[in-house]
Amino acid sequence: MDGRYIFESERLGFRRWKADDRGAFARMNANPQVMEYFPNMLTQAESDGLIERFEQHTDERGFGIWAVERKEDVAFIGFIGLLEVGFDAGFQGAVEIGWRLDNKFWKQGYATEGAKACLDYAFGVLGLNEILSFTATLNHPSETVMQRIGMKKAGEFDHPKLKDGSPLKRHVLYKITAAEYALR
Template sequence: MSEFRIETLRLILRQWREEDIDPFHGICSDPVVMETLGPLMSRDEVAALVARMYRMQEEEGYCFWAMERKEDAQLIGWCGIIRGRPGTSIEGKPEAGWRMTPSAWGKGYVTEAAIASVQWAFDNLPDDAVWAITNTDNHRSRAVMERIGMVYDPVLDFDHPQVPADSPLLRHVTYRIGRDIWVRNRANG
């Protein structure tokens, strides 16, 4: 079986590899990256997360894929699709998600990868919508959600079950885009 791969103009979304652990640990242990995502992660925690993504890809055919920049083959983050976790507003629904090193911020990479991921979901999954969640104050991710055509649904705001009750990251927002709107937006360029 060949390695999973999606190519965009500047990026490759692909299956995780053992050599991705150290650079991804650099991202997941960066206080700037994790400010709106959660606590800094140890190398062992990142290795377990990468292993979980690898298994998810093998078992389900998708995950939050390794995001590699074509020009220098550098791992700059992750982006892809998973099923929403239990206790969230999108439990069992296809969730688009991303995380990226700050040195690559502001260049449109996440938007490019998110578009490719959502397109993959609509091409390969039967669901009628793709969803995204983030901490209320994660304005960068919310901007990406809006750029790709997702709409905020305040009725679905929730306290994330995996975040401590006293954490400023507890409250989460929910965005979605329906298949019909996605198709119409893509057709209109």
């Protein structure tokens, strides 16, 4: 295992965020294709704030949303990681897995491979018991990743941070326990 990574998969390395990730991350968050299933694109300052939030979460909890790079050329491809749910939708405080990859890295299996590695870390190293994931009902690509990593649909909910009438308000909720993951 490469010393610069917290953990890795066959093609991906998971690490803490670096200052030189900020430009690529902001460009990704300003890309309408990448942000299609989010309420709005982000400015450089908003992207920087998100990195700071991710890093603070990691400092406080020992896990978080990690920067992910392709090992063969150390290209920053986006993020995959774990975050405590901070809003009230009936599962506040639970741990969610999430991902956002730059669109030039889509359709190469990175989201699925990285999410599986993240679940391996969550259950095997961190000893977490259950992981959730959710996305807008319109976001079929992310829902497909949830299914590919063994998660099961647990229901739907209206995201409390999105305005009524938003086409993104309705979300699917997926779950997987450590025991279920071990059986897959």
